[in-house]
Amino acid sequence: MNIHDIVREPDEHVRFAAYLDELRQAGDAGEADPVIRVLGDPDRTMARSAVLRHLDRRAAALLLGSAYEGCARDIAPLLIGHLLLTARLREWSLLRAITLKLAWHPADLLVSSNRLQLKAAESSAEAAEILAEGGRTRRIRNSAKAACLRP
Incomplete structure (x- = not known):
């Protein structure tokens, strides 16, 4: 018996890795089918996690482009x-609007996740000013204040 027989990856870990690979390989036109297939997995938490990671990767890569x-x-x-x-996609779209200086509402930023608030504070002087006063946590407010001091 070898170590691979003793320590096996649980099935959901194997599927998760396979899903990430499939989603990574999907082109723009072919993205829908793999996303639907992944979200149909019986392990809903794992499936959402795989799609979330894919969504973050795609959004980060495309954020500033048309x-x-x-x-x-x-x-x-x-x-x-x-x-x-859905919330993560909405937040990526808000970050895009903030970064590209498109129309956005400060209230949307103030109710967004800590993750988005930290990214927004680094992306925009206007967002940093808003978050320096109204960020969700002390860490966000301090980060935003520091961003306001940078040239």
Whole structure:
């Protein structure tokens, strides 16, 4: 008996890795089918985690380019019923608006996650000013204040 027989990856770990690979390989036009397939996995937590990681990777890569809007529009209907995934897509879109100086509402930033508030404070002087006063945590407020002091 070898170590590989004793220590095996649980099935969900194997599927998670396979899903990430499949989602990574999916092109823009072919993204819907793998996302639907992954979200149909019986282990809903693992499936959402795989799609969340894919969403973060894609959004970060496309954030400042013109392809972001189409990608977000195409994937949004696939995420209906998955509150965490829908919220994450909304936050990526807010970060895009803040970074590109498009229209956005400070109230949306103030109710967003700690993760987004930290990213926004680094991305925009306007967001940093808002978060220096109203950020969700002391860490966010301090980070935003520090960002306001940078040239």
